[in-house]
Amino acid sequence: MSDQENALPEDPMWSELKLPDLLSTETVREVHATIEHKWDPLQRSACQTAAGRALWKHLIHDPLAGLLAGESYLKSLYEKIKKDRINNAREVSGVILAVRTLWFDSKLEAALKSFNSKEAQVVILGAGMDARAYRLSCLKDSDVFEVDFAEVLQVKTTLLQAAMDSTYERQHLTLKAKSLRRVAADIRDDDWLEKLEISGFVPEKNTIWILEGILYYLSHPHAMQVLKIIAEKCVLTPTVLLADFMNQPSTTLSSSIFHFYSDWPDHLLPSIGFSRVELSQIGDPDAHFGLMHDPLNLFNKLRSLPRSVQLNPDDGTPCCRLYLVQASGSPNQTIL
Ligand SMILES: C[S@@+](CC[C@H](N)C(=O)[O-])C[C@H]1O[C@@H](n2cnc3c(N)ncnc32)[C@H](O)[C@@H]1O
Secondary structure, eight states: OOHHHHHGGGSHHHHOOOOOGGGGSHHHHHHHHHHHHHSOHHHHHHHHHHHHHHHTTTTOOOTTHHHHHOHHHHHHHHHHHHHHHHTTOSSOTTHHHHHHHHHHHHHHHHHHHHSSSSOEEEEEETOTTOOHHHHOGGGTTEEEEEEEOHHHHHHHHHHHHHHHTSHHHHGGGOOOSSEEEEEEOOTTSTTHHHHHHHTTOOTTSOEEEEEOSOGGGSOHHHHHHHHHHHHHGGGTSOEEEEEEEEOHHHHGGGTTTOOOOOSOHHHHHHHTTOSEEEEEETTSTTSOTTOOOOTTSHHHHHHTSOTTOOBOTTTOOBOOOEEEEEEEEOTTOOOO
16 A cells, blocks of 8 residues: 555544534434435435545545535445555545545636636536535636435535534635526436526536536436537537546446446547547546555556456456546537
8 A cells, every 4th residue: 555545544534533513403413314214315325425525524625515414424434434444445435436526626627727718607417415616716707506306405405504504614605606506407307408597507608517426327318318418518608528427337336226327438428519528537647636556456457457348357347437527519629
């Protein structure tokens, strides 16, 4: 293991789990009980990713993540991390999530800078407990739209209201984005774009689309429909898509939950209208953030194999890959 990874057990970050005080208040406890008992696994995945951001806080500054994740998801991930540290695991639980979040943050900031005009729109599909609008100052000239199921957005609003009512947590609730609108919609339906437009989305304005941890929950036709709707916007305005894609073997990790995959998103996206596509794998120079020094960790091993290889030659296990993809297009560009 690298020095940095070895240093983690002594890091006070991992030594004890400190739950946000607000989680013990009655309103917040009730909200999280509803999540546990009434939400389906798809919706609950929003709390799992928030727990990852909360526990990898030495790398990701997301002070609202713990409140949004809730006690049971924080405890469960914390126990996994603890076990991994004790066992000297090469891959500590949540590391994929940490890298993924940092990759999206850095690409979002770079994409905003790349636009000629300062003003932009950022649409987060399947936003869940994402708190970028409160944590990224690069969004100061951007209108942010969070799209998710009505129940998810309602609960998120209630939890953030509880933070607003608390003197201590309120300090984290300063909106960093120019504006934030929550749009209740199911992106499998035909009317989600219309709902987005009713909420103030302007098709002709520079737009960044964030699809983080969402595509593979959709069926193949639904995912393709969403991607095509976004690709169509390239002929109207400079458009950037940031998305993670599972390859086919990854969907076998939970075949009841994961559906859509693409082994070659860098071929798929140009075929539907994006002119430029860049693909990274976890561990690549723009997707390691100092966390992937060990050449023998799973991600570095996968990167050393051609992407066409689906079974690991060492042990026959499936090569489960998560591709981090940036695609873009604009009215002036020709499709390559
Ligand atoms: C794994 S979470 C990711 C949340 C967030 N993007 C993040 O990275 O923390 C998936 C989110 O997608 C939402 N979602 C799944 N299917 C959806 C659909 N058909 N329409 C709208 N939202 C959906 C879920 O409710 C959940 O909040």
